[in-house]
Amino acid sequence: MNGTVLDILIYVFDRYMFDEVPEVPEREALARDLESAGFGEANVERALDWLADLAGERNRPELDLVERTAGEANTASPPSIRAYLPQELARLPVDCRGLLLSLEQAGILNALQREIVIDRLMALDAEDFDLEQVRWVVLMVLSSQPGQEQACARMEDIVFDLPGSATH
Secondary structure (H helix, E strand, C coil): CCCCHHHHHHHHHHHHHHCCCCCCCCHHHHHHHHHHCCCCHHHHHHHHHHHHHHHHHCCCHHHHHHHHHCCCHHHCCCCCCCCCCHHHHHHCCHHHHHHHHHHHHCCCCCHHHHHHHHHHHHCCCCCCCCHHHHHHHHHHHHHCCCCCHHHHHHHHHHHHHCCCCCCC
């Protein structure tokens, strides 16, 4: 198995977030674990870089402001309209963009989190995405942010209760 970057991310998320593993190993140990699981070295490095970039999103000043001005970040953003760039339109089919909009309207994502999701999707190596892949990225983004337990739990229900979605 070589696996795409997204396959590796789902594997890491499933193994370390849903299993009762005490903590995620350091980067080098995690890389060895992933390579011994059969993932290719180049994609492992790209996946670990993707995760490091996601972790860096927690320090965005806009997210800090939203969290300080409202008890729950998901209720702080006023409704917004997102104009997609041509490269985003080419890779995010209409059903995926519709999913992001519906998650925002349902209060699972706020506008800033939506932007992080789009950024993280564009950083992946896929030519285009399907709904399951977008759901997983949303779940990864929400789980990486403090104070998002309720939104994350709602997203877990969406990911794992839908027919055809990956199970853990």
